[in-house]
Amino acid sequence: MTRRIGVGICGLGTVGSGTFNLLRANADEMIRKTGIRFDIAQVGCRRDHPDCDLSDVDVTRDIFDVVKNPGVDVVAELIGGIDVAFELVMAAIGNGKHVVTANKALIAERGEEIFAAATAAGVSVRYEAAVAGGIPVIKAVREGLAGNRIDFIAGIINGTGNFILTAMSEPGSNRAFAEVLKEAQELGYAEADPTFDVEGIDAAHKLAILSAIAFGTPIRFDAMYTEGISAVTPADIRYADQLGYCIKHLGITRRGEDGIELRVHPALIDKTSMLAQVNGVMNAVMVGSEPAGVTMYYGAGAGAGPTASAVVSDIVDVGRAPLAVPNLGFDADSIRSMPVLAIDQTRCCFYLKLTALDKAGVMARISSVLGQHNISIESLVQRDARAGHAPVVIVTDEVQESELDAAITELQALPEVEEKVTRIRIESL
Amino acid sequence: MTRRIGVGICGLGTVGSGTFNLLRANADEMIRKTGIRFDIAQVGCRRDHPDCDLSDVDVTRDIFDVVKNPGVDVVAELIGGIDVAFELVMAAIGNGKHVVTANKALIAERGEEIFAAATAAGVSVRYEAAVAGGIPVIKAVREGLAGNRIDFIAGIINGTGNFILTAMSEPGSNRAFAEVLKEAQELGYAEADPTFDVEGIDAAHKLAILSAIAFGTPIRFDAMYTEGISAVTPADIRYADQLGYCIKHLGITRRGEDGIELRVHPALIDKTSMLAQVNGVMNAVMVGSEPAGVTMYYGAGAGAGPTASAVVSDIVDVGRAPLAVPNLGFDADSIRSMPVLAIDQTRCCFYLKLTALDKAGVMARISSVLGQHNISIESLVQRDARAGHAPVVIVTDEVQESELDAAITELQALPEVEEKVTRIRIESL
Numbered sequence: 001m002t003r004r005i006g007v008g009i010c011g012l013g014t015v016g017s018g019t020f021n022l023l024r025a026n027a028d029e030m031i032r033k034t035g036i037r038f039d040i041a042q043v044g045c046r047r048d049h050p051d052c053d054l055s056d057v058d059v060t061r062d063i064f065d066v067v068k069n070p071g072v073d074v075v076a077e078l079i080g081g082i083d084v085a086f087e088l089v090m091a092a093i094g095n096g097k098h099v100v101t102a103n104k105a106l107i108a109e110r111g112e113e114i115f116a117a118a119t120a121a122g123v124s125v126r127y128e129a130a131v132a133g134g135i136p137v138i139k140a141v142r143e144g145l146a147g148n149r150i151d152f153i154a155g156i157i158n159g160t161g162n163f164i165l166t167a168m169s170e171p172g173s174n175r176a177f178a179e180v181l182k183e184a185q186e187l188g189y190a191e192a193d194p195t196f197d198v199e200g201i202d203a204a205h206k207l208a209i210l211s212a213i214a215f216g217t218p219i220r221f222d223a224m225y226t227e228g229i230s231a232v233t234p235a236d237i238r239y240a241d242q243l244g245y246c247i248k249h250l251g252i253t254r255r256g257e258d259g260i261e262l263r264v265h266p267a268l269i270d271k272t273s274m275l276a277q278v279n280g281v282m283n284a285v286m287v288g289s290e291p292a293g294v295t296m297y298y299g300a301g302a303g304a305g306p307t308a309s310a311v312v313s314d315i316v317d318v319g320r321a322p323l324a325v326p327n328l329g330f331d332a333d334s335i336r337s338m339p340v341l342a343i344d345q346t347r348c349c350f351y352l353k354l355t356a357l358d359k360a361g362v363m364a365r366i367s368s369v370l371g372q373h374n375i376s377i378e379s380l381v382q383r384d385a386r387a388g389h390a391p392v393v394i395v396t397d398e399v400q401e402s403e404l405d406a407a408i409t410e411l412q413a414l415p416e417v418e419e420k421v422t423r424i425r426i427e428s429l
Numbered sequence: 430m431t432r433r434i435g436v437g438i439c440g441l442g443t444v445g446s447g448t449f450n451l452l453r454a455n456a457d458e459m460i461r462k463t464g465i466r467f468d469i470a471q472v473g474c475r476r477d478h479p480d481c482d483l484s485d486v487d488v489t490r491d492i493f494d495v496v497k498n499p500g501v502d503v504v505a506e507l508i509g510g511i512d513v514a515f516e517l518v519m520a521a522i523g524n525g526k527h528v529v530t531a532n533k534a535l536i537a538e539r540g541e542e543i544f545a546a547a548t549a550a551g552v553s554v555r556y557e558a559a560v561a562g563g564i565p566v567i568k569a570v571r572e573g574l575a576g577n578r579i580d581f582i583a584g585i586i587n588g589t590g591n592f593i594l595t596a597m598s599e600p601g602s603n604r605a606f607a608e609v610l611k612e613a614q615e616l617g618y619a620e621a622d623p624t625f626d627v628e629g630i631d632a633a634h635k636l637a638i639l640s641a642i643a644f645g646t647p648i649r650f651d652a653m654y655t656e657g658i659s660a661v662t663p664a665d666i667r668y669a670d671q672l673g674y675c676i677k678h679l680g681i682t683r684r685g686e687d688g689i690e691l692r693v694h695p696a697l698i699d700k701t702s703m704l705a706q707v708n709g710v711m712n713a714v715m716v717g718s719e720p721a722g723v724t725m726y727y728g729a730g731a732g733a734g735p736t737a738s739a740v741v742s743d744i745v746d747v748g749r750a751p752l753a754v755p756n757l758g759f760d761a762d763s764i765r766s767m768p769v770l771a772i773d774q775t776r777c778c779f780y781l782k783l784t785a786l787d788k789a790g791v792m793a794r795i796s797s798v799l800g801q802h803n804i805s806i807e808s809l810v811q812r813d814a815r816a817g818h819a820p821v822v823i824v825t826d827e828v829q830e831s832e833l834d835a836a837i838t839e840l841q842a843l844p845e846v847e848e849k850v851t852r853i854r855i856e857s858l
Contacts, residue, residue: 033755033763128573144569147451147738147741291447292739296727299724305721
């Protein structure tokens with residue numbers, strides 16, 4: 001009594017070819033699990049892929065054929081980009097087909113329209129592969145923790161950035177960002193134009209999705225605070241290490257009384273925390289919820305295999321029960337807007353680094369400025385004084401960022417303070 | 430258009446009271462997520478619980494009332510134990526009710542009969558809370574990785590044991606098992622009779638379940654190799670540390686060409702591995718699968734809140750789509766027996782410790798015995814020689830355990846070797 005589900009694959013690049021091959025390789029195991037034969041009804045691609053045997057497959061060069069194909073029940077949108085992908089997904093939904101996508105930019109930026117159309121059409125749009133590759137974290141949040149009230153999500157959700165920071169943090173490395181980026185590019189971990197990854201846009205796409213499913217809000221990529229890692233220096237990593245921290249590029253969303261925090265930025269975290277152990281291109285997402293407490297989900301965040309795993313698991317879900325879980329994990333009419341806090345309204349501990357003249361009274365003046373802004377200092381240490389100049393490293397207690405901004409402006413105006421003050425948030429995770 | 434699902438809670442101890450309170454506290458959030466009001470139709474318990482306001486609840490002292498109650502759609506079996514729980518669950522199934530349980534012993538030992546009855550009756554039996562508390566790992570394996578072929582699962586799935594080994598491993602601790610066990614008992618992390626936890630039976634129950642859903646086999650608790658942690662000494666922990674390892678109590682199941690490995694025992698793992706970072710009462714489950722690669726799931730493995738989180742998420746799943754996923758993740762008629770390897774048929778690297786007379790030629794004789802059994806030695810080091818006796822610590826390359834057994838028998842027969850040879854498996858995870 002094996003049922004059949006027709007799968008249409010649009011796009012045969014890294015993820016598309018991985019999905020194609022996985023559907024073939026594990027077809028029998030999937031029948032054992034579901035009683036369903038997931039049949040590749042059609043593949044739409046600009047060109048064949050050398051890793052895929054397409055000899056007995058209906059291949060079209062027009063991806064829009066796939067969403068019109070009556071033998072296709074679920075469309076896997078794996079072409080990437082936003083405009084054409086949006087048009088394709090909307091056409092699929094319009095034709096009553098379920099959609100599975102790995103496209104984080106599409107969901108983060110056009111998800112609202114897509115989900116509204118899908119709800120109206122009575123089809124499902126699934127996007128496990130859009131966040132943290134092979135880690136089934138969308139499922140964990142929407143289903144595994146469905147009984148919980150989620151308080152925060154914090155994740156290392158960009159493998160490129162984590163690879164770079166990990167390499168910069170290796171003992172004795174002292175390597176600069178630009179040098180490690182070059183290596184990442186040579187290894188294929190970073191694009192020729194690395195902006196999306198290293199400036200945090202990719203992570204922001206993913207975090208916007210996670211935040212919406214955690215709190216049942218609209219997807220607010222537009223309201224995200226995004227800061228990349230290109231300004232992190234070997235000295236910052238070294239000083240952080242001396243203080244017991246490592247530096248990771250985090251996406252953090254948190255529900256507070258006044259609204260939701262949505263921010264991607266480098267952060268100091270305790271070297272012994274679980275997130276601190278996540279190295280190289282690996283990803284991890286930590287979820288704080290009540291009453292489950294902290295749970296964490298770890299794995300490969302990219303690559304053909306892990307991403308295909310997520311795409312195919314979504315296809316299996318569509319086969320098993322396409323409408324069991326609403327697209328954002330909350331019923332469409334229960335999605336509620338909540339204010340997103342501007343970054344200067346958030347509260348955090350901070351690592352500050354500045355270079356000051358190495359003379360009597362300087363530390364007192366710095367402390368005094370911070371004190372006038374009611375910023376408590378946990379530590380203030382002068383490091384590596386050289387030729388009359390000394391880096392000063394400060395760790396503050398929790399402070400509202402607008403207050404810190406004011407203090408930094410004043411610090412930078414002090415005649416003894418040379419160069420810009422570096423500020424990196426410190427997170428207790 | 431809110432639907433109603435009647436929940437019957439059987440048992441109002443730690444997990445039952447946590448479940449009761451969670452269903453109350455997050456009722457509105459759950460309606461937002463599901464459109465379903467999860468209504469506590471009846472509670473069956475021997476006595477009320479001080480943390481639960483039962484004033485407007487139908488309470489019965491006979492738990493069998495609950496499974497007969499026509500207003501109950503899903504029974505939460507939270508009484509624990511095997512015999513009465515089995516009778517209760519079978520009665521619930523017989524009355525056409527879905528079942529959610531936190532009872533690992535019940536599922537590991539009587540799961541086959543229960544699932545057969547549930548399949549015949551067209552109801553669902555869910556047991557996320559039976560494995561690793563608040564970590565949604567059953568869901569991850571059965572659904573999140575549904576497209577994958579799972580190769581192995583390795584987990585720290587008993588919080589008591591991990592608490593004890595963590596405390597014994599603290600720098601400079603040198604505390605013996607018995608002393609730390611006593612502390613764990615005082616803190617409420619270990620039972621008065623700690624056998625189930627420290628001898629690995631609880632972990633074996635959980636691993637038997639994980640193995641079945643990973644490979645689509647019957648649940649083979651009966652075939653499990655189980656070894657506790659009571660024989661682990663401070664010296665073993667110290668020597669392991671010097672070699673770059675820590676000691677964890679692991680449950681491991683692996684699919685090989687000749688069959689499935691099913692084993693719970695202490696193991697040396699690399700100090701830098703993710704599992705090595707899991708400390709105290711926390712749990713983590715690592716899953717190796719193709720093509721997702723290694724993923725890991727971390728969180729609290731016990732306690733009212735985390736366990737209730739898993740119970741309620743299962744209840745939500747039953748409300749959303751009770752029959753979407755088969756009980757073992759594979760269709761009932763696709764479950765296939767596979768041979769379980771006896772422990773002496775498995776292959777592993779080993780840590781060996783023995784005490785020998787500190788005199789010339791001893792090391793050569795030990796090496797020679799190992800060599801005669803084709804056991805390659807990675808390192809062989811004499812430690813802390815004292816008064817003519819010296820502990821010898823050996824790390825072997827991979828060897829079939831039956832061969833190692835034979836070598837150990839010979840080593841113990843050497844006149845220079847005093848006391849029993851300690852053997853702990855080394856796992857690359």
